[in-house]
Amino acid sequence: MSSNPPASPDQPPRTTASAAKHDTxxxxxxxxxxxxxxxxxxxxxxxxxxxxVLLIFITQNTASAQFTFLGWRWSLPLGVAILLAAVGGGLIxxxxxxxxxxxxxxxxxxxxxxxx
Numbered sequence: 001m002s003s004n005p006p007a008s009p010d011q012p013p014r015t016t017a018s019a020a021k022h023d024t025x026x027x028x029x030x031x032x033x034x035x036x037x038x039x040x041x042x043x044x045x046x047x048x049x050x051x052x053v054l055l056i057f058i059t060q061n062t063a064s065a066q067f068t069f070l071g072w073r074w075s076l077p078l079g080v081a082i083l084l085a086a087v088g089g090g091l092i093x094x095x096x097x098x099x100x101x102x103x104x105x106x107x108x109x110x111x112x113x114x115x116x
Contacts, residue, residue, distance in 0.1 A: 057079055058077070058079035060079065061078045062078070065077070067081065
């Protein structure tokens, strides 16, 4: 006597564990694994979409604006000035993140050396 429940008449009986695994793989479909190349392609596509939006923003905001900083005076199109400010803010964020990662790596190395 087997411990397996009887199969219904419309389903063929399963004979081995490998056959059961093959059945579940076939029912799930062919899943494609996530790859770095796919991630890069997605990031590039999203980057180009953002670039297009930024170009539209700059071309629609071409009115000249006056800027003064520490006695310097200059004028730029408003879209370019806002884009430069955003890029500067992003660079400051990257620098702060880099400093934090460096700090965490040093702390991890010290902890690893102390455990030995």
